[in-house]
Amino acid sequence: MSASLVGETIGVLGLARSGLAAAKLALARGARVYASDMGDNPQTRRAAEQINAMGGLAETGRHDLGKLARCNRIVLSPGIPPTAAVLRAPEIAHVPVIPEIEFAFGLLECPVIAITGTNGKTTVTSLIGHLLHEHGQDAAVGGNIGTALSELVMREPQPRVAVVETSSFQLGGIREFNPRIGVLTNLAPDHLDWYSSVDAYYADKAHLFRNATGESRWVLNGEDPKARDLPGSAPGTRYYFRVASQPAAGELGGFLSPDGWLTLRLEAGREERIVTAGELRILGQHNIANALAASIAARLAGASPEAIARGLRSFEAPPHRLQPIAETDGVLWINDSKATNIASTQVAVRGMTRPTVLLLGGRHKGEPYTELLPELEMGKVKRILAFGEAGPVIEHDLAGKFASVERVDGDFDDVVRRAREVARPGDAVLLSPACSSFDMFVNYEERGKRFAELVTGRAAPEPALEAA
Known part of the structure; x- marks a missing residue:
């Protein structure tokens, strides 16, 4: 049964793809919607027209703080920076502000594999989806990769698993978002035009582990000390991927063997050789790491070694990445x-x-x-x-x-x-x-x-x- 939002008023800030999808989802579930974007251009005007045609209220070129103050929740598009003036307005200080992925997650009926990191997350997200499709699973790829999570919620039927790329801006505002499998590719300074410090950027990434349980499974870069340590004491099982080093005895995860095989060890004492690095169609040491991270996550989600091998041999890098x-x-x-x-x-x-x-x-x-x-x-x-x-x-x-x-x-x-x-x-x-x-x-x-x-x-x- 689809969860109802009847009786709620949902505010949406930002009318790019994620904001438009969140507004449509809220309206479809019976909520009243006020959506706005400071931008006034053909794209935002088209989005506003769609929301208005569905019975919501949307405008461009301004944010009406009075209307936002009367909302039960405000959903934030990922393109709105945390430094945006509207978020500091005292008129809306009492209204919970949540990212679009948090809003959609509350209405999603399938498990989530979430991928974050400074680099490689789009490749890993796309690759996990490809490997699961190769196994025959109904896996939908979305989040910060073109298809908003709200769009996946509106799919009929919903997918069996959602593979979701998550940015630091999206993770920074989560409250209940809780992936069954989480992947952290690496950490390096980024977005210092929006964050006050590198530590503040990493702190938002760490929200991936905020709602961890003993059932959580974490796929971490074993050769990046910052990424390896970011979960802190969060519960769950940890799996590490390595390219330039061999795993310690008893370590679970994936590694490149001395003879060049991508190898998984997800249970103590059991190793699975998948493909050789030379069979990959994505080039570079960093893409071997991406392939290992994706293979671990896909295997944990039920894909067979044979399906993973077929997927790794056929996958090509997404556009705009080398x-x-x-x-x-x-x-x-x-x-x-x-x-x-x-x-x-x-x-x-x-x-x-x-x-x-x-x-x-x-x-x-x-x-x-x-x-x-x-x-x-x-x-x-x-x-x-x-x-x-x-x-x-x-x-x-x-x-x-x-x-x-x-x-x-x-x-x-x-x-x-x-x-x-x-x-x-x-x-x-x-x-x-x-x-x-x-x-x-x-x-x-x-x-x-x-x-x-x-x-x-x-x-x-x-x-x-x-x-x-």
Whole structure:
């Protein structure tokens, strides 16, 4: 029986995909809805029209604090930063504010596998869904990956399991969200334009474990001390994945064997060899780690070793993640637009095998670009083209420390045009910006799509993912 919200008034802040889905779900369950977005553009106006047509009240360009104050709960879209002025308004201080995943979770009837981390979470989320589908399970992928959890709740019938990517912003406001299986890929500084400190960012990630029970199962990066320690004393069974080291005696999880096999040990004394690293279609050490994390979670959720092996052999990386676009005139063009922080770009640079022209820039997120120096000193990057709002900061941070940093003023087309001029046959041009896209684009997908269009001279397919 679908839970009813009759008698409640639900406020929704933000009219992007998640906010629109939450408003539709609330209306479908009988609630009154007031939804608003400070943005006034074609997308938000279309969303408002849909909500109004269903009997709700939605407006763009403002938030009516009086209407929000009369709500029983306010549902927050993931694109609304925790620093937003509306959240500090004293008029709504008495109203509980919850993220969209918390609202949807309360109406969801299936178990959840939740994935978070600084990098790799979209790949791991997509891969878990792929492995479970290979086993024949009705697994739906959503959350911070394009399909809002509220959309999955409205599916008829609901899926048997929901595989949910969760951001720090979403986790920060949870109260009852309680995944049956939780995956933490890694931790590195990020979103310092929104958080007051790295510790505050990690604290929101730690909310993944807030409602842990003895039945919880946690898949953790055994080679990242911060990720390994983040659960603290949270109850549940822990499984660790490792690529560069071997597990201790009795440790449960997954690892890369000395002879190159992805191996699972989910019960003491029993090991399952799945595939060799060479059979994966996703490249790089970090993707071996992603494959191990996803395999552990899928196996815990009931997938067979045979199905996991088939899925690992057939899976291709999602768009905008070290995605080869084309090779033209001997130059390989790679779209890593999803690299919106320093740690992601470090991984990308370490994986390069050609002399590389690195496109670095966008909206600055607070991290010093000197963190890239160890990777730059490896000699793989021949030139950096710094662009966007962060261009002057990149130039300042790396001047005198890296030999070839060139600032490109102008629009993104100018950046790609300059890359074409300086790249030589045998080189790679890597878009791995280490910045958000919001100075020039709506999201990282739009940035990656434009990159592909400029490289190939034709429109790229519409991305399946929503902004992270």
